[in-house]
Amino acid sequence: MSSMPEGDVLAALGALDLFEGAPPAVLERLAAVARPFSLAAGEYLFHEGDPGDRMMLLASGSVEGILRLPGGRELEAQSLGHGALIGEMGMLASHPRRLSARASVATAGWSFAAAEIGQLGATEVPAVMRRVGRLALERLREHYELLSELCREDPRAEGSSRSAELDDAGPVVVVEREPEETAYLETVLFFSAFSPAEIEELFGDLRRLEAPRGAPVVPDSEQGPTLLIVLRGAVESSIRHGGLATRTRLAGPGRIVGHLNLLREGLTPVASRARERSILLEVPLDRVAQITERGDDTGRRFGRAVYADVVDALFEAQRPISRLAAAGG
Amino acid sequence: MCRLVAYLGEQVILDEVLFQPDSSIVEQAVHPQLLSAMNLAGFGVVAWDDESPSADLPWTYRTAGLPFFDRNLRALSRKARATAALGHVRGVMLSDREVVNEQNVHPFQYEGIPIALAMNGDLDRFAEMRTDVADLIPPELAKLVEGTTDSEWLYALILSHLSDPFAPAADPEELAGAVEKALRQVREVRERRGFQRQSAVNLVVSDGRCLVATRFAFDYGWYHEGWTFAGGERRYDFTTLWYAAGTGYGCHDGEWNVGPGSPSTSLIVASEPLTLDRSAWLEVPEYCLLVATPGDDRLEVSLRELDA
Numbered sequence: 048m049s050s051m052p053e054g055d056v057l058a059a060l061g062a063l064d065l066f067e068g069a070p071p072a073v074l075e076r077l078a079a080v081a082r083p084f085s086l087a088a089g090e091y092l093f094h095e096g097d098p099g100d101r102m103m104l105l106a107s108g109s110v111e112g113i114l115r116l117p118g119g120r121e122l123e124a125q126s127l128g129h130g131a132l133i134g135e136m137g138m139l140a141s142h143p144r145r146l147s148a149r150a151s152v153a154t155a156g157w158s159f160a161a162a163e164i165g166q167l168g169a170t171e172v173p174a175v176m177r178r179v180g181r182l183a184l185e186r187l188r189e190h191y192e193l194l195s196e197l198c199r200e201d202p203r204a205e206g207s208s209r210s211a212e213l214d215d216a217g218p219v220v221v222v223e224r225e226p227e228e229t230a231y232l233e234t235v236l237f238f239s240a241f242s243p244a245e246i247e248e249l250f251g252d253l254r255r256l257e258a259p260r261g262a263p264v265v266p267d268s269e270q271g272p273t274l275l276i277v278l279r280g281a282v283e284s285s286i287r288h289g290g291l292a293t294r295t296r297l298a299g300p301g302r303i304v305g306h307l308n309l310l311r312e313g314l315t316p317v318a319s320r321a322r323e324r325s326i327l328l329e330v331p332l333d334r335v336a337q338i339t340e341r342g343d344d345t346g347r348r349f350g351r352a353v354y355a356d357v358v359d360a361l362f363e364a365q366r367p368i369s370r371l372a373a374a375g376g
Numbered sequence: 377m378c379r380l381v382a383y384l385g386e387q388v389i390l391d392e393v394l395f396q397p398d399s400s401i402v403e404q405a406v407h408p409q410l411l412s413a414m415n416l417a418g419f420g421v422v423a424w425d426d427e428s429p430s431a432d433l434p435w436t437y438r439t440a441g442l443p444f445f446d447r448n449l450r451a452l453s454r455k456a457r458a459t460a461a462l463g464h465v466r467g468v469m470l471s472d473r474e475v476v477n478e479q480n481v482h483p484f485q486y487e488g489i490p491i492a493l494a495m496n497g498d499l500d501r502f503a504e505m506r507t508d509v510a511d512l513i514p515p516e517l518a519k520l521v522e523g524t525t526d527s528e529w530l531y532a533l534i535l536s537h538l539s540d541p542f543a544p545a546a547d548p549e550e551l552a553g554a555v556e557k558a559l560r561q562v563r564e565v566r567e568r569r570g571f572q573r574q575s576a577v578n579l580v581v582s583d584g585r586c587l588v589a590t591r592f593a594f595d596y597g598w599y600h601e602g603w604t605f606a607g608g609e610r611r612y613d614f615t616t617l618w619y620a621a622g623t624g625y626g627c628h629d630g631e632w633n634v635g636p637g638s639p640s641t642s643l644i645v646a647s648e649p650l651t652l653d654r655s656a657w658l659e660v661p662e663y664c665l666l667v668a669t670p671g672d673d674r675l676e677v678s679l680r681e682l683d684a
Contacts, residue, residue, distance in 0.1 A: 096654060115655035117620065119636035234603070281597040297662050299597040299613060322663065323596050324572075370658055 052106035052155035056081045059104055059157070065132065065182070068174045076167040081157035086110075086150035092133070095147045101158045103133040108154025112146040114365070116373045126151070136186075137161040138170055138179050140355035145365055170351075173342060180354040184310050187357055190364040191286060191295060191307075191316045197371040198288035216261035221254050222326065228278075236301030237276060240352045245345055249338060254329045258282070258321035264304060273329050274353075275304040280325030284317040293371070296363045297322060303356045308332060377615065378482070378496045379404045379465045381650070382580040383458065384587045384668055385634075385642025385675060388625050390423060390453040394443075394463055397632040397650035402443045405465040409648050417468040418481035419443040421453075422492040423461040424584030432490045432544035434460075434584055438481040460584040464494040479523035484531040486520045489541050490583045491551070493534065495527035496615055496647050497576035497593075499562065500600070501569070502526040508565045509533060517541070533558040534581065548586035548669040555581060555588055555665065559684035566594060573600050576615035580645055587668040589645045591617040591660040592682055617660040619645045621668075621677045629653075639674035 057078040060066055066074060084103070086092060092103060092110055105127060112125040124146055127133060133148060138161060169175055225231070229246050232238035238246055255278070258264050264275060264282055275282070281299045285292035295317055298304050307315040309332070339350045381401040383393045395402050399409060405416060420438035425431065435456075443449055443465065464482035468474040485492035499505065509529045510518055513536045521532050535541040537554035559577065566572070575594045580587065596614055623637030625644075631651040634642045644650065645666065649657040660666055665682040668675050 117636070117656050117658060118622065118638060235599075277597065279598055280595075294661060297596075297614070300599065323598070325597065366659055366661070370661075373658065 051083045051085055052157060054106055056083075056104075056157050059106060059130070062130065063104070063132065065135065065178050066169070066175060067178075069169060069172045073168045073172065077159060077164065077169060080163045080167070081159055083155070083157055085155040086153070088150055088152050088154075090150050092148040092150065092154075093144050095144050097144045099134055099137045099142050099144050100161050102135050102137055102161060102164060103148075103156055103158045105129055105131045105133070105154065105156040107156070109151050110148050110154055111151050112148055114146055114369060114372070116369060118373065120373075122368075122372045134161075135179055136183055136358050136361070138164055138176075139183060139351065140358040142358060142362060145362060171347065173339075173347070173350075176347070176350055176354070177339075180350065180357065181310075183354055183357040183361065184306060187361050187364065188307055188310065188315075190361060190368065194293065194295060194364060194368055194371070195286050195288070195316050197368065198286060198291070198293055216263075216321070217259040219256050219258045219262050219264060219321075222257040224255055225326070232278070235278075237303075237352050237356065238301060240348045241345070249345070249349065250328060250330070253331075253334070256327045256329055258325045258327060260321055260324050263318065263320045264325075264327065272308070272333075273305065273331050274308060274335060276328040276330060277302050277304065278326040278328055280321060280323040282319050282325055282327070283322040284319040286316055287318060292318075293367050295367060296360050302359070303353065306357050306360055309335070309353075377498070377576075378467045378494075379408060379647045380482070380494045380496045380578070380580055380645075381461075381463045381647070382494070382582060382587060382589065382645040383461045383625070383643070384582065384670075385459070385640075386625060387426070387457050387459050388642075390421070390456045390458050390461060391450070392625065392632055393458070393461060393644070394421065394453050395450065396627075398652045399648065399650050400632075401463045401465060401646070401650075404648060405443055416442050417466040417474065417476040418478070419446070419449070419463075419465050420481045420483055420494075421449075421461060421463045422483040422485050422494075423456060423458040424582075425457050426459045427457070432584065433488070434485060434490070434492060436483070436485055436492075438478055438483075440476055440478050440481060460582055460587070462492055462494045462580055462582060464496075475524045477523075480525045480528070482525075482527055484523075484528045486535075489535065490544050491535065491538075491541065491546060491581060492583075493527065493531040493579060493581045495530065495580075496578040496617070497527075499526040499530075499577070499594075500573040500575045501571050502529075505562075505565050505569060505571070508569070509562070512536070512561055530558060530562070530577070530579070533561065544583070546583045546586065548588065548667050551581060551583070551586060552588045552665055552667050555579065555590060556682065556684055559590070559592065559682070563594060563684060572598050574598050574613075578615050578617050578647070585670055587643065587645070587666075589617065589619070589660065589666040590682055591615070591662055591664050591666075592684065593662070596662070614662050616648055617645065618647070618649050618657045619643060619660055619666060619677070620649070620657045621675065622656065640677060641674060643668050643675055643677055 109128040114122040483494040621640035622634030624635040
């Protein structure tokens with residue numbers, strides 16, 4: 048075993064970009080619940096599939112993120128060292144670990160329970176949530192880029208590849224809200240975070256679109272000015288390569304299409320089409336900003352619901368990565 | 377909803393597939409990991425053994441009883457060898473309209489036909505579609521239908537697309553084509569009838585030499601009235617299907633599974649992984665068809681989009 052982390056946990060927390068602008072009292076409370084850990088080279092911090100209920104801050108050493116593949120092979124996905132945070136996505140949504148984390152040399156740091164981070168108020172600081180959300184979006188874009196690369200490396204791209212040709216579907220049209228829509232939405236993920244009055248206030252005046260089966264809903268390589276939330280049906284997002292397409296996500300009811308638009312920069316490598324006839328809620332990015340910046344509880348719940356969906360998309364994007372990496376070996 | 381498992385490859389003792397894995401099909405009947413609840417309505421297994429008499433034809437064991445209380449099944453499975461098998465635990469809606477009997481237990485396999493089918497899914501309002509589907513099936517096959525399930529009618533519909541359903545060893549591509557054609561016909565019937573609620577159709581079909589599986593749904597995302605997916609179960613609203621392919625089925629690192637080698641000589645397809653460590657498993661993508669074709673000394677496993 049290596050020694051316990053050296054240095055001051057409060058200083059280490061304060062040095063994180065993530066917590067810039069957070070009230071000192073919040074960081075002090077966090078420092079008070081930090082649990083030190085140390086690992087010898089080769090020891091695991093956690094395994095894929097373990098509950099993602101803790102965040103870790105590395106004081107020294109280095110940790111590699113590993114994706115285990117069928118056949119006992121491993122794909123090293125990332126390597127993190129001094130001052131790095133691990134598992135901060137747990138602040139947004141509780142998911143099992145996507146990767147295993149193994150110390151490549153003697154490593155030490157502190158760990159924090161995700162539940163405590165919330166209770167101590169860190170997730171109530173809008174700037175902190177915005178930054179961790181942005182981090183999730185950037186990771187999503189990295190995932191899509193990695194997938195793009197894997198697809199290029201293996202043109203056979205075994206997996207969910209299909210012909211990239213889209214059916215000649217009819218146009219996407221604006222439709223009326225269905226009767227009893229709010230009662231239905233209350234039972235659907237994302238919307239279940241809001242009361243009927245809030246659903247009406249936040250989304251009541253927005254446009255509903257109907258996309259026939261096969262219709263493209265987000266054009267290639269273009270930053271649309273909206274997010275689309277699936278109300279009924281399903282939209283699939285794919286990365287195209289050669290004449291094939293590999294699905295990165297199938298978004299059913301309560302799922303968002305076009306997350307990367309929130310970054311408001313760069314090109315998105317994914318294209319989306321309605322896999323089933325779908326009803327979509329069109330949320331302009333200005334509305335997203337307006338809701339998240341109002342600073343009340345509703346706005347915070349909205350932000351959390353959006354980012355939780357980004358984390359979900361990250362998980363889904365990992366499935367074809369595993370499949371392609373397994374096939375490529 | 378049901379649970380299913382399919383095995384194809386090197387010879388195994390049936391117990392090693394049905395009972396031994398940590399999250400075996402029998403265990404899943406009581407403690408499914410990817411499902412919130414199940415109303416149990418029977419268990420069945422169909423198995424082929426290359427070394428048995430009339431090796432093209434499987435033997436079947438079907439009961440409306442429950443597998444974990446079934447000492448006969450346990451005793452039999454410890455002795456029976458198999459080179460291919462389909463196992464199925466039937467789950468039904470909590471409704472007095474469900475028919476729970478032996479005729480409705482999967483897998484379906486008619487006398488003299490080497491092909492068997494098991495399904496994890498549910499065609500919405502099937503009772504209203506039954507006559508439409510029956511009209512698509514030649515009388516000599518339709519007369520063999522004994523039960524009331526959507527799955528058995530789908531089985532007969534798929535058989536009706538084979539040039540000779542009684543012939544041993546189907547061509548995997550012919551079998552895959554028959555599944556696709558049958559699903560397209562069901563879509564047409566649904567469209568004609570105006571049925572548009574989500575209906576899962578996860579199938580495994582095998583003749584003991586090749587295997588075709590689907591992870592598919594009609595109108596995914598058009599929930600039934602009263603379905604709520606606001607909770608954790610929402611992750612599994614598209615009925616799940618997983619597979620593991622490798623060399624040599626056995627106990628590896630304390631868990632029963634295919635071995636890590638390649639090329640693959642054994643394949644397991646299941647509603648959910650049979651082992652707690654999921655690293656050997658891959659999820660069959662939604663709207664996909666998996667085809668396993670035997671080669672000289674290997675199994676070729678391929679996935680493709682199912683655009684039915």
